[in-house]
Amino acid sequence: MAPPQPRPDIVTNALATMQKAAAVPPPPMPTSKDDINGTWRFLEWGVDRIMFSLKEGVDLRTYMSLYTSIHNFCTAQKAAGPTTNTLHSTHRGAHLLGEELYHRLNTYLKQHLAGVHAEMVKHSDEALLTYYIEQWNRYTTAGTYNHHLFRYLNRHWVKREMDEGKKDIFDIYTLHLVRWKEDMFGSTQNAVMDAVLRLVEKQRNGETIEQSKVKQVVDSFVALGIDESDSTKTNLDVYRQYFERPFITATGKYYEAESKAFLGENSVVDYMKKAERRLDEEKERVPLYLLAEIMQPLMKCCESALIAAHCQLMRDEFQILLDNDREEDMARMYKLLSRIAEGLDPLRTRFEAHVRRAGHLTVEKVAEAGDNLDPKAYVDALLEVHTQYSGLVQTAFTGESEFVRSLDNACREYVNRNKVCQKNSARSPELLAKHADNVLKRSTKATEEDDMEKMLNQVMTVFKYIEDKDVFQKFYSRTLAKRLVNGTSASGDAETSMISKLKDASGFEYTNKLQRMFQDMQTSKDLNSSYDEWCKDTFDADDRKEGVDAYYQILGTGFWPLQPANTPFVAPATIVKTYERFQNFYNSKHGGRKLTWLWHLCKGEIRANYAKMNKVPYTFQVSTYQMAILLLFNDSDTVTYDDIASSTMLAKETLDPSLGIMLKAKVIIASPEGAASQSGTTYSLNYGFKNKKLKVNLNVAIKAEQKQEAEDTHKTIEEDRKMLMQSAIVRIMKSRKTMKHAVLVGETIQQIKNRFSPKVADIKKCIDILIEKEYLERLEGDDLGYLA
Missing domain, CATH: 3.30.230.130 (Cullin; Chain C, Domain 2)
Structure with a gap:
């Protein structure tokens, strides 16, 4: 729609003024202060010089004459009329005369802009922008000069009018902007904005443009943001309505069309590269010639057109990228989809399912060994998948917490519910404990300290996903006991490091007994030294030779997971004489304690x-x-x-x-x-x-004994679990007094899930046992009560 045409008589007058302004000689300076017509003729000539001939301008003498004529006119006494109050009459006269001068300047600006508008409609596209910017710069510069020229009017008449709450009165520079906004902007902004958008589209298509033109248009739109309620303040309303919104709308349409066409001829991976490049271009465009405030809405628009509109295609491609380990492309997809709301949720779901499948497939390969499964091979299979995909999470997905959670969920699934664990759910923690035993045992190959620490960290990586941590604890404590008793530990520092890691992961209670074992070993060492001194003091050299050289380990029954031998045994006389001697020594130091000899160890x-x-x-x-x-x-x-x-x-x-x-x-x-x-x-x-x-x-080691020991360990675990569940139930009921059966089951699971995953049926059995033992009682309905 063409902008409305100005009145022909105003256009003709304005154009003529533009052509002749520089040649017209100055009229005489008014001799009478209150001569409005003479004063305005003189001022109009000066304003013309400023508006059309900025290069020539006016000399200082002429400028001072113009300024003086404004001052004289605004302070003329004759216009005040007869009154007894001189001060009041001066104020009133200045008020009236200032108003006349203000309105004549206002009318002049209207006529000037009518001429500019008539000339502007003859241009289009870049020529229109060039003309618009040229006239805007000329006009606002002239407005600055005029603002100084009419400074007396600003300080007095304009200020008083604004103080009295007049909404249509502005300082002289703001008046210039208001006139441009009303007489030029409303009828030309659409054409100017269309030209800007075509220019930006050229740049998006790879052409070189004069970016400064767009920048100057943006600045002009910003400058026109005059606050109508307070003319001394500005806002971005004009910029947002007439530049930002059309710019963002055009941007969205451009990228919607481009992305649709590109995807019709290229792969999703190539499209992601292009989308990434386009987003970077738009981000770089803002500081070049746009306002910083546009960044957020502009990027949101681009993300909607380039990503959200095609997110399903990208998500469908994700599985292919996973299957082919295309890490760089997955990183690109992650960066793109992370820009939109809930863009990554389907990726996390697919990633979790993929890792779970990979874990199960890897374990199935080693599960073929059956009961002869090598613990190291099993743990290595679990770690292989975790290492691969944890690396992917860190590099492609920047270690994002939700992807870490998806990885953890998948690893927890295939570690605890794989083919090896089908018949025995406690198989994973048992094999992990055996692997840890092999790592910590002294071997013929010297193990570097760094390698040992690395292997222990790998054990802890799998341990983190183990649900039945109590099973690991039982098997680990038994293997630790054997290493300590038999002196087969590769390193005392490695043993304490491992216990420290377990303590950090599961708490003090989990490792309390393990630490007490180490204390017993140190106590035994001190005790043997005391025994040697006692023998030297008690027996002569010949008597000491009759016995057997021996070292004794005193192990606390409550802390060591050691069972008595399954067979009777009569020790040889030589050994009997030796251990009786030590027993006499021990009884002399610790009366009331009983030593039980573990001959099988x-x-x-x-x-x-x-x-x-x-x-x-x-x-x-x-x-x-x-x-x-x-x-x-x-x-x-x-x-x-x-x-x-x-x-x-x-x-x-x-x-x-x-x-x-x-x-x-x-x-x-x-x-x-x-x-x-x-x-x-x-x-x-x-x-x-x-x-x-x-x-x-x-x-x-005798295999039959090893098998029996494993069976005994599992039985111990079952008994311990029953006691743990019963103690948790009693603890909860003691604090609550009465509870619904289902709520009690749920809270019990919450309390002990860090040790193992209890079955609801087992918890119900424990509740029945506690009712029989009269710890609990059944109340009306589904309620249970605590019996003190």
């Missing part, structure tokens, strides 16, 4: 003087049971199975494997040859025994 070394390597006797590392068997050969070259059984009193389940190990190592020979360990078999020493090592280890 004892071990020793025995020298085989009958078999030598280069004249050096072999040394056998044996269990106490094996030592008792071999000592029988000191009294006889051959010993029968029945003699061994009656002398040691060992149960067949323990005796047979002990003999089997020595037969396999060819330390003893069975007669008849190849006979099984049974009644009637005779055993003799192998005087031709040979081995590559001088120290031969015969103290090998």
Whole structure:
């Protein structure tokens, strides 16, 4: 729609003034102060010089004449009329004359802008912008000069009018802006804005433009934001309505069309690269020639057109990127979708499902080993998936907390409910504890401290996802006990570091007993030193030689997860004499305590003087049971199975494997040859025994015992869980007194879920047990009550 045309007579007058302003000689300065017409003719000539001939301008003498004529006119006394109050009449006269001068300037500006508008409509596109900017700069500069010229009018008449609350009176510079806004802006802003938008579109299409033109248009729109309620203040209303809104609307339409066309011919990955580039361009455009306030709405518009409108296509592509490990493209997709509300939720869901599938598939490969599954292989399989995708979360998804949560949820799922755990839900924590035992055991290969710490951190990574932490605790405490008792720990520092990590993860109570084990080991060390001193003071050298060199470990029953032996045992006389001596010493220091000897955990070394390597006797590392068997050969070259059984009193389940190990190592020979360990078999020493090592280890774990130990551990875990659930129920009911059955079950789960995941059926059984024990009672309906 074409802007309205100004009146022809005003246009003609304005154009003529523009052409002749510089050539017209100045009229004479008015001689009478109250001559409004003469005064205005003189002032109009000066304003013309300012408006049209800024380069020539006016000299100082002329400027002072113009200023003086304004001052004289505004202070003329004649216009005040007869009155007795001189002061009042002066004020009133100045008021009236100032008003006349103000309105004549206002009319002049209207006529001037009518001429400018008539010339502007002849231009279009960039030529229109060039003309608009040229005239705006000329007009506002002239407005600044005129503002100074009419300074006396501003200070007195204009100020008084504004103080009295007149809404249509402005200082002279603001009057120039108001006139432009009303006489020019309303009819040209659409054409100017269209030209600006076409110019910006050219830049978006890759052409080079004069950015300063857009910047100057923006500045003009900002300058026209005059607060109508207070002319001394400005706002951004004009800019927002006539520049920002059309600019953002045009931007949205441009990118909607471009993105649709681009996707029709290119891949989603290529589109993401383009969208990323476009967003960066728009962000860079703002400081170049736009107002900073436009940044947020502009980016929101671009994000809507470039991302939100096509987010489903990007989300559908995400699975392909995951399957092909295209980390860079996933990072790009994350950055784009993170810009829109709830843009990442579907990605997190798909990521979690993908990690869960990857975890299950990786575990299935190692699960084929069945009961012979290597703990290290199992833990490595769990870590492989976690390491891969935790790295992806950190790099592609910037470690965002919600993606970390999705990863944790997926890892928790495949760690606790994989193929290995189908028959036994406690399999994961059991295998993890065995792996930790292997890591912390002394091995033939020297382990660097950094490598050890790295492996312990890996154990803790899996531990974080284990739900049945009580199972891990039981198995870990048993393996720790064995390492401490047998002295097979690779490093004391590594052991304490691991306990410290477990304490940080699960609290003091979780590791209390583990720490007490270490205290007992130190106490035992001090006790053995005291025992050696006691022996020196009590016995002479010959008496001390009669015993066996021994080291004793005093382990507190309440802290060590050690069970008594499953077999009776009669120790050899030499060992009996030795341990009785220590027992006398211990009783003298700690009256009232009872020592229970754990023969199945004892071990020793025995020298085989009958078999030598280069004249050096072999040394056998044996269990106490094996030592008792071999000592029988000191009294006889051959010993029968029945003699061994009656002398040691060992149960067949323990005796047979002990003999089997020595037969396999060819330390003893069975007669008849190849006979099984049974009644009637005779055993003799192998005087031709040979081995590559001088120290031969015969103290090998018996598989049957290991299996039995694992079963006993699981039974202990079940009993402990029942007690834990019952204590939690009593604790809750003691504080609440009465509760609904379902609410009690829910709170019990909340209290103990950090130790293991209880089943609702098990909690209900515990509630029934507590009712039978009269800790709880059933009330009306579904309520339960606490019995003090």
